Amino acid sequence: MYDWLIVGAGFAGSVLAERIASQRDQSVLIIDRRPHIAGNAYDRHDDAGVLMHQYGPHIFHTNSDAIVDYLSQFTEWRPYEHRVLGRIDDKLVPIPINRTTINALYGLDLRTDEEAEAFLASRAEPVEEIRTSEDVVVSKVGRELYEKFFRGYTRKQWGLDPSELDKSVTARVPTRTNEDDRYFTDTHQIMPKHGYTRMFEKMLSHPNIKIMLNADYREIRDIVPHRRLIYTGPIDEFFDFRYGKLPYRSLRFEHRTLEQEQFQETGTVNYPMSEEYTRISEYKHLTGQKHHATTITYEYPSAKGDPYYPIPRPENQALYKKYQALAAETDNVHFVGRLATYRYYNMDQVVGQALAEFRRIQEAVPLWTAPVNGKSHHTDGELVIPAGRALN
CATH class of the missing domain: 3.40.50.720 (NAD(P)-binding Rossmann-like Domain)
Incomplete structure (x- = not known):
């Protein structure tokens, strides 16, 4: 019993x-x-000895001291601030959209938050009632940036147009007027020093x-x-x-190990406008591991498979x-x-x-x-x- x-x-x-x-x-x-x-946070050393995440990148971030204190019983931490680039118009630009993104795409030289805010406001379209994910983005940054960054990615990720999805989906992704290129702004941005699985083993x-x-x-x-x-x-x-x-959306993961030290500039590169996959992640950015090889993962959203996203x-x-x-x-x-x-x-x-x-x-x-x-x-x-x- x-x-x-x-x-x-x-x-x-x-x-x-x-x-x-x-x-x-x-x-x-x-x-x-x-x-x-360890559930979806499960990580392991692959055949090449690279520490990788079996179910795509899991980046720990929180504003809660209590949650960090609790988990610290089972792991040490390494600091890690996640950065994401997006392949837009054959350029790699920061995601979420920030001042650097706007300057790169439009050939501008906006130097202050106020200038960036005025630029976005000039492109934003008024929406009487914000109900859908499309409404959220168009009302903030206008239709052109919506098409470049959000529509294609959302269609791939969810199998639905943003106009068919609740506003909460795109509300998760902020738009910035400064040059902060971190994906998250939480107080604690850290990774378990020896991986998630080791932390769960101790727990x-x-x-x-x-x-x-x-x-x-x-x-x-x-x-x-x-x-x-x-x-x-x-x-x-x-x-x-x-x-x-x-109903859930699922993911299919394609893991590749390459005989090179680094594949891309950041932990994750998104592909909102092209490719069947939504993003490529490289784990050595996340883990800090030193290794002659590197492992990357291509993510393909799917209607079938394990349930990931309600x-x-x-x-x-x-x-x-x-x-x-x-x-x-x-x-x-x-x-x-x-x-x-x-x-x-x-x-x-x-x-x-x-x-x-x-x-x-x-x-x-x-x-x-x-x-x-x-x-x-x-x-x-x-x-x-x-x-x-x-x-x-």
Whole structure:
């Protein structure tokens, strides 16, 4: 009998496993259908010895001191500020759009924020009501920059025109009038010094935690005894797709190792106007690894494959609300993480959500311990019930 069964060994499941094991001293079995821990953040050394990210680049950034303090128990860090270039009109220019981008594309010499702001304002088109991703961009920078930077990329990424997507999609990408070419502006921009997988290994190294890989929840849920469940997989799958499938976009990754020290100027180069792929990433920029070879990844968005990005449209949110209502009625199950809450979260947001869920568990779920003399009893307000034998 495990006290907790946790489905999914990514950030949400692993943080909760660690907190429950270390703070509640309870037994946890964490399972994952993949052959590894760390979820989409999984990294590994490839055949050439280059540390690469199996599921595309994962760059850690946050404004939360508390989240960094928590994860620092399991890793050291290296500073890393991510920069992205975009191939636009045969030029490589910074993304997000900034003053450098504007000057390069239009042959200008804008020198102040005010000049750049006036330029963008002269091209912006008024939108009466901002509802879609197209509205967001056109109202800020006008149609020409929208076409160059956003429309093609969004169509590739989502399989939909920006006019068909919720405003939240392009609202994530800022437009700047200064020369700051960092992709993120968070207080903490850091990478785990020895990689994400090593960090997860330490997080899950508590003796109260057992790990089972290549394990599908549906195949073991009735044969592994457990008292409570934390589920971080797709919420529609948990309920056997009762109301139909929630739509996702997936990705196909093409990894290549090259016998050269560096392939491109920055960690990521985007291709908004050309190519079938959306971007190429080179991991040595992210990891700081010194190596004679380099590994790069081409990303191809796809309608099929593992679920990565919930598609933000009103009808999809309405469908999720139906599953959310079922989840609220399901006793002893906690739904946490991107797939279980049908939200696009950054890594730090998932950690924050998991830590918040643990606080709720602490407040609402009584502790239980093994019986004394074979009898269940209550002590100090804790629920005590007979303990079963844990599986090895």
